[in-house]
Structure formats: structure tokens, C-alpha cells
Amino acid sequence: MPDCPxxxxxxxxLPGILFALVFYWALIATFYRAFIWKRTASPLxxxxxxxxxxxxxxxxRLLLELVLFRxxxxxxxxxxxxxxxFHYGLLWLLIMHLRLLFPQLPLALLPFIQFSxxxxxxxxxxxxxxxxxxxxxxxxxYISSPSDYLHLLLLMAIGITGALIKRHWPADLYSTGxxxxxxxxxxxxxxxxSASLMVHLALVSVLMLIFPVSKLIHGIGIVFSxxxxxxxx
Amino acid sequence: MNDSQxxxxxxxxxxxxxYRVIPLIREGAMSNExxxxxxxxVQQQLKLPGTLVEDWHDxxxxxxxxxxxxxxxxxxxxxxxTKCGACTDKCHYFLGTHDARNMPxxxxxxxxxxxxxxxxxxxxxxxxxxxxxxxxxxxxxxxYNYFHQxxxxxxxxxxxxxxxxxxxxxxxxxxxxxxxxxxxxYSQEIITKVNSIGNNLGMKAPALAHxxxxxxxxxxxxxxxxxxxxxxxxxxxxxxxxxxxxxFAEPHVDGLIGYAKVLHQSGIRWTFxxxxxxxxxxxxxxxxxxxxxxxxxxxRNAAVELNVSRLVIGECGHxxxxxxxxxxxxxxxxxxxxxxxxxxxxxxELTHELLESGVIRLDAERNRxxxxxxxxxxxxxxxxxxxxxxxxxxxxxxxxxxxSVPQVIDMSRxxxxxxxxxCGGGGGLLTDDLxxxxxxxxxxxxxxxxxxxxxxxxxxxxxxxxxxxxxxxxVLPHHDLANVQVTSLHQLVGDALLLDGNKANT
Numbered sequence: 001m002p003d004c005p006x007x008x009x010x011x012x013x014l015p016g017i018l019f020a021l022v023f024y025w026a027l028i029a030t031f032y033r034a035f036i037w038k039r040t041a042s043p044l045x046x047x048x049x050x051x052x053x054x055x056x057x058x059x060x061r062l063l064l065e066l067v068l069f070r071x072x073x074x075x076x077x078x079x080x081x082x083x084x085x086f087h088y089g090l091l092w093l094l095i096m097h098l099r100l101l102f103p104q105l106p107l108a109l110l111p112f113i114q115f116s117x118x119x120x121x122x123x124x125x126x127x128x129x130x131x132x133x134x135x136x137x138x139x140x141x142y143i144s145s146p147s148d149y150l151h152l153l154l155l156m157a158i159g160i161t162g163a164l165i166k167r168h169w170p171a172d173l174y175s176t177g178x179x180x181x182x183x184x185x186x187x188x189x190x191x192x193x194s195a196s197l198m199v200h201l202a203l204v205s206v207l208m209l210i211f212p213v214s215k216l217i218h219g220i221g222i223v224f225s226x227x228x229x230x231x232x233x
Numbered sequence: 234m235n236d237s238q239x240x241x242x243x244x245x246x247x248x249x250x251x252y253r254v255i256p257l258i259r260e261g262a263m264s265n266e267x268x269x270x271x272x273x274x275v276q277q278q279l280k281l282p283g284t285l286v287e288d289w290h291d292x293x294x295x296x297x298x299x300x301x302x303x304x305x306x307x308x309x310x311x312x313x314x315t316k317c318g319a320c321t322d323k324c325h326y327f328l329g330t331h332d333a334r335n336m337p338x339x340x341x342x343x344x345x346x347x348x349x350x351x352x353x354x355x356x357x358x359x360x361x362x363x364x365x366x367x368x369x370x371x372x373x374x375x376x377y378n379y380f381h382q383x384x385x386x387x388x389x390x391x392x393x394x395x396x397x398x399x400x401x402x403x404x405x406x407x408x409x410x411x412x413x414x415x416x417x418x419y420s421q422e423i424i425t426k427v428n429s430i431g432n433n434l435g436m437k438a439p440a441l442a443h444x445x446x447x448x449x450x451x452x453x454x455x456x457x458x459x460x461x462x463x464x465x466x467x468x469x470x471x472x473x474x475x476x477x478x479x480x481f482a483e484p485h486v487d488g489l490i491g492y493a494k495v496l497h498q499s500g501i502r503w504t505f506x507x508x509x510x511x512x513x514x515x516x517x518x519x520x521x522x523x524x525x526x527x528x529x530x531x532x533r534n535a536a537v538e539l540n541v542s543r544l545v546i547g548e549c550g551h552x553x554x555x556x557x558x559x560x561x562x563x564x565x566x567x568x569x570x571x572x573x574x575x576x577x578x579x580x581x582e583l584t585h586e587l588l589e590s591g592v593i594r595l596d597a598e599r600n601r602x603x604x605x606x607x608x609x610x611x612x613x614x615x616x617x618x619x620x621x622x623x624x625x626x627x628x629x630x631x632x633x634x635x636x637s638v639p640q641v642i643d644m645s646r647x648x649x650x651x652x653x654x655x656c657g658g659g660g661g662l663l664t665d666d667l668x669x670x671x672x673x674x675x676x677x678x679x680x681x682x683x684x685x686x687x688x689x690x691x692x693x694x695x696x697x698x699x700x701x702x703x704x705x706x707x708v709l710p711h712h713d714l715a716n717v718q719v720t721s722l723h724q725l726v727g728d729a730l731l732l733d734g735n736k737a738n739t
Binding site: 036048053074076130137138142145148217222232 | 255257258260301302303304305306308309310312313314315317318319320321322323333336338339342353354355359361362363364387390391393394395396397398401522558559561562563576614616617618623624626627
């Protein structure tokens with residue numbers, strides 16, 4: 001059968017194909033869930049008052065919550081610090097990872113690369129604070145399920161493998177970029193030969209797999225929360 | 234509404250210290266608190282099954298599915314909780330009872346765990362991983378007990394980084410329970426009365442007319458001014474709908490006299506309605522939107538019948554939320570109202586307008602000797618607004634108080650305004666069988682009150698909600714605050730008001 005590709009080639013391309021599948025699953029499933037929220041009727045207006053009277057005010061309120069986690073700051077300062085450190089550390093690192101999407105490094109990404117070590121430190125400290133709080137505070141321990149701990153541990157493991165790639169067992173950046181660009185554009189490339197990278201990507205894939213069907217999607221849910229996105233007449 | 238006397242048998246909670254001290258959790262501390270289940274006759278009047286149905290499991294799950302598909306808030310709230318714990322120390326019932334399931338997130342989880350088990354991928358295939366549970370008899374019992382230990386006050390929402398509103402979950406839980414035969418006697422019976430007779434008390438029109446007449450005589454005797462309390466006056470321009478407790482309960486009725494004096498002085502032609510002699514809408518508490526609409530429609534119909542162009546709501550917390558936030562969605566458009574006042578107004582808003590425009594004058598000296606503090610009612614603070622200015626629900630009543638009383642003191646800022654603590658009796662819990670829950674739930678409010686009693690010798694606690702007034706009068710003695718008088722805001726306004734023709738003015 002001449003049309004059948006050589007088995008080694010398939011196994012070489014398989015990581016890229018799987019990564020692409022998981023990536024697009026995360027994207028599409030996340031949109032789907034947002035669509036379900038959007039589609040569900042909202043029979044009575046239930047804004048938490050005092051609420052903004054204008055649309056601009058609503059956007060401002062949502063931004064305060066999305067960007068500054070305002071309500072969390074009111075509720076628990078230590079959780080707020082942990083969350084801010086984690087989320088902004090992660091955001092910084094995600095932006096840093098954009099360099100993999102460009103064959104030539106955009107200069108704007110330089111500071112993100114330069115301070116990525118600090119960002120990782122922030123992210124890991126934030127996760128540690130959140131994990132400790134979950135383990136030590138009796139109220140939070142009571143409401144926690146196994147998945148609540150595992151989400152934190154998964155993110156920590158991703159951070160640690162990322163640090164390993166950066167410090168100890170570096171993967172070839174250029175071929176990693178080619179792998180990633182290839183995966184996202186259906187021009188599959190083989191995965192660079194690096195164990196730490198493989199583990200890192202596997203963990204990231206697990207994260208993307210569960211993102212749309214877990215509580216991790218909460219950031220998008222915030223936008224649909226009627227207590228915040230509705231106006232006072 | 235039960236005008237409950239303090240119940241001697243109820244256990245007085247040990248004061249846990251200041252409300253800022255967070256207690257350790259005690260599992261199941263309140264699992265035996267049980268509000269009476271509705272009688273079969275009451276349930277059947279509301280077209281609900283009289284007793285727990287045979288196939289309760291399937292019907293409960295089906296109803297949960299319907300609610301999740303038709304209420305976006307509920308669905309988003311069940312989906313987005315990250316169990317961050319921000320809400321865990323914010324509920325007055327948790328602070329007062331220490332019961333772990335009275336933490337808002339734990340209360341939601343009673344329903345969320347079932348939602349996950351039957352309606353989500355993770356819960357269906359990995360229930361142990363995400364804390365998903367099948368609905369069984371024990372859990373159904375927990376639903377009943379703990380959804381009736383929530384006053385739907387939304388304080389937890391203020392602190393939730395996802396904006397999750399536990400009251401929506403509680404309402405859904407109660408709605409499902411009622412649909413399988415487990416309604417709550419207190420709230421469901423009141424809904425049957427308001428439907429059949431026009432008010433929560435079951436007070437018929439002749440009795441109401443008699444009460445109003447004798448109140449007119451009392452005011453005449455006190456002031457020498459013929460202040461009227463009209464009922465079904467066909468010439469009226471304004472309909473006033475007030476919680477029926479205002480007609481007879483103490484201290485509510487003194488507030489009613491205050492409204493009458495203000496309205497008399499305003500010169501507005503106004504009336505009560507015998508068909509809609511109740512502002513309260515207990516279907517908000519039970520989560521039954523169809524009943525909520527029916528009860529709201531009664532008010533609209535009375536207004537149309539009497540051909541009025543203005544609608545004013547008396548001092549009632551949840552009634553004001555329904556009037557301010559829901560009336561249009563339930564029975565709107567309210568296009569018979571005049572252009573200058575196109576929506577229902579709060580009595581405080583009206584009095585404030587009259588004060589601003591100089592139509593009425595208040596002399597605070599008449600309340601000399603009183604030191605008052607103001608209790609923000611939860612539904613007014615977090616579920617409504619007032620007077621078309623952001624935060625008007627906080628400023629308008631306080632401005633009226635300052636104009637009426639020389640000494641006004643605010644309680645600690647984390648127990649007032651948007652962060653106010655519930656009185657402990659809202660949301661359908663104002664019943665004797667929940668007295669233990671009510672006393673304990675009032676703990677944070679009592680602690681904040683004690684602070685100002687100690688520091689400023691506060692004598693009066695002012696509220697603009699019938700439930701708050703009844704509840705606080707009943708439970709404050711259990712917190713050693715019997716000396717603080719619970720008072721209607723409009724009683725103080727009425728006492729400070731300069732009435733034309735009043736002997737005392739000349």
C-alpha cells in the first residue's frame with residue numbers, strides 16, 4: 001500500500017497533531033460554554049447594587065473585577081495577593097511565550113523575556129500561597145475537592161518544568177517554535193528532542209484539555225455574571 | 234408575618250467576640266434546625282404536590298435542569314465558583330452558628346454537587362474528583378434545612394470575585410423542594426393569603442378600614458390635625474402600598490403614622506388599596522417566579538383600578554427590591570404612571586423630595602435626647618437603588634434621619650451600606666420554628682450595635698424594613714440589647730414634622 005505513510009513519520013508528527021487537537025478543543029469548547037451562558041435567558045435583573053447606570057459604568061465595573069480582582073481584595077487580602085501574583089505571573093509568561101510564534105524575535109517581547117524569571121517566581125509564590133491557604137484554613141479545606149488541589153499542583157508542575165527548560169535542560173528554541181507554529185497551522189513538525197520540553201507540553205496539554213470543562217474557565221464566566229454586567233435602570 | 238415574641242426556650246448563642254473574629258467550623262452544628270414543611274392544603278392551593286412525591290429524585294433533577302436552562306445567573310454561578318474561600322467568613326449565619334454548611338460556598342455546593350453529577354462532564358465521569366454527588370434523601374434533607382438558613386441577603390456576593398449570588402442558588406433550591414412537595418409552611422401559607430385576601434396577614438377589607446379609622450383618631454388626639462388614612466379613595470392620585478405589618482405591629486405602625494403625616498402635609502391625594510394591602514412578595518423568597526408575578530400583578534391592577542398616576546412603596550426591604558428591580562420585568566410596562574415619576578417610588582424618596590423642595594419642614598429638636606443608628610436593610614442596600622442617584626439607598630434615609638434627629642451615629646463601616654449585615658430574619662426565616670437560627674444569625678448585627686451603644690449611648694436602632702423591625706425587636710433582648718428601641722424611620726420623621734394646624738407648632 002504505497003499511500004500509507006511510514007510509521008516513524010506518524011509517530012514523529014503525532015505530538016504536534018495531538019497538541020493541535022487539544023489547543024483547538026480548548027478554544028472551541030471555551031467559546032461553546034460562553035455561548036451557552038449567553039444563550040441562557042436572564043428573566044429578572046439581579047445586579048448587585050449600587051450598580052452602574054451606564055454601559056460604560058458596567059464595563060468599568062467588569063474591568064475592575066477582571067484586572068484588579070476588586071471584590072477579592074475586599075474579602076481576603078492574602079488570597080488577593082496570591083491570586084494577583086499567580087495570574088499576573090502567568091500572564092507575563094504567556095506573553096513571553098509569544099516569541100515562539102514568531103520566527104524572528106519581536107523587540108517588544110525582550111523585557112518579557114528578560115524578567116521571565118521574576119514572573120515565574122511571582123507565579124509560583126502565588127500558587128504556593130493559594131495551596132497553603134487551601135490546606136491550612138479549615139473553612140477552605142472543608143470546601144475543597146481533590147480537583148481543587150490538583151489544579152494548583154498541575155500549574156505548579158508546569159511552572160517547574162518551564163523553569164527546568166530555561167535553566168537546566170534547555171530545548172532548542174528555534175525548533176520548539178517551528179513545532180508550535182507547525183502544530184497550530186496544520187503543518188506538523190516533529191517535537192525537539194528534549195525530555196523536559198516533552199513533560200512541559202504534556203502538562204500544558206492536560207491543562208488545555210480540562211480548561212473548558214472545569215472551574216478554570218471562571219475568568220470568562222465573570223463577564224456573564226448578571227450581578228455585575230447588568231445596570232440599574 | 235409573625236409578630237414573634239422572644240422565645241424563652243431558644244438557646245442563646247455564646248458571643249464569639251467581635252464579628253471580625255472568624256470562628257472555627259463546626260460540622261452539622263445546625264443540621265437539626267428544621268422549619269415546618271408546608272401542609273398539603275397549602276401546597277395544593279399553590280398547585281404544588283401536597284407531600285413528598287414518589288418520584289422526587291427524578292422530578293428534582295428535571296426541575297434543576299429546567300432552572301439551569303432558564304436562569305443565566307444560576308447557571309453561571311454554579312459553573313464559575315473556584316472555591317477560593319472569599320465568602321466563607323461573610324455570612325451572618327455562619328458567624329453566628331459556626332456550621333460549615335452555612336458558609337455561602339458550602340450552601341451553594343449542596344446544589345452545585347448535584348448539578349455537577351447530573352449535568353457536567355467532569356461530574357458525570359469523575360464525581361469523586363470534583364465533589365459531585367447523587368441526590369439522595371439525606372442530601373434532600375440538607376437542602377431543606379440549609380436553604381432555610383439563608384436569608385438571601387447577598388452579603389456574600391459583595392465579596393465574591395466571580396459575583397456569585399448565593400440567594401439565586403437558595404431560591405432555586407427552595408423552588409425545587411416545593412416542586413417535589415417540600416414547600417416551607419411559613420412562606421407558602423403567606424403566599425396563599427396574599428393571593429386570596431390581599432395581604433400576608435389575611436386581614437380583610439372591613440378590618441383594615443377599622444384599623445385605619447382608629448389610627449386617624451389617634452393622630453387627631455395627639456396633634457389636633459385631621460390627618461387621613463384613606464382606603465380605596467377613588468379620587469386619589471397616588472397609591473401607597475406598604476407591608477401589612479405596618480397596619481398593626483409595633484414599632485411598624487408608628488412608621489405608618491409617620492407616612493400619613495408626611496402625605497397630609499404634602500397635600501397629595503393618596504390612598505391605600507384593600508385589594509393590594511400588602512407590599513411584601515414572599516415568592517421572591519421561595520424563588521417561584523410565576524407566584525412573584527401574580528403577587529406583583531395585584532399591585533399593578535389595584536393602581537390601574539384606582540386610576541392613580543403615582544405608586545409609592547412603604548418601608549419594606551424585599552418589597553422595594555421587587556418594586557425597584559423587578560416590577561417592569563414582571564408586570565411592566567408601568568405606562569399608567571405619570572412622566573415625572575415613571576416608576577414606583579420609595580416612601581423615603583418621596584419624603585426626601587418633599588423635604589428638599591421645602592414642602593415639608595422637619596425640626597430635629599423634637600427628637601432631642603434620642604441617639605439613633607441606622608440599619609441598612611439587605612434588599613434595599615444590595616438589591617435596589619433609590620431616588621435615581623447611585624447609592625441613594627444609603628444617603629436618602631440617612632439625610633432624612635439627620636434632618637429628624639439631632640444625634641445620628643453610624644455603625645462600623647464593614648457592617649453598613651453595601652456591606653450591611655442582615656437582621657437574621659429575612660428571606661422567609663421570620664418564623665418561630667427558626668428562632669434559634671434567627672437569634673444566632675443576628676449576632677454580627679448585635680455586635681456592631683453593641684459597639685455604638687457602648688461608645689455613643691445609642692438609644693434607637695432605625696430600620697426601613699418590616700422584617701428587620703420585627704426580627705430585631707424579637708432577638709435583640711437575647712443579645713442583651715433590650716434597651717435599644719427598634720424604630721421605623723418614618724416614626725422619627727413624623728415626630729419631627731411641622732404639621733400645619735398642629736397645636737404644638739404655634
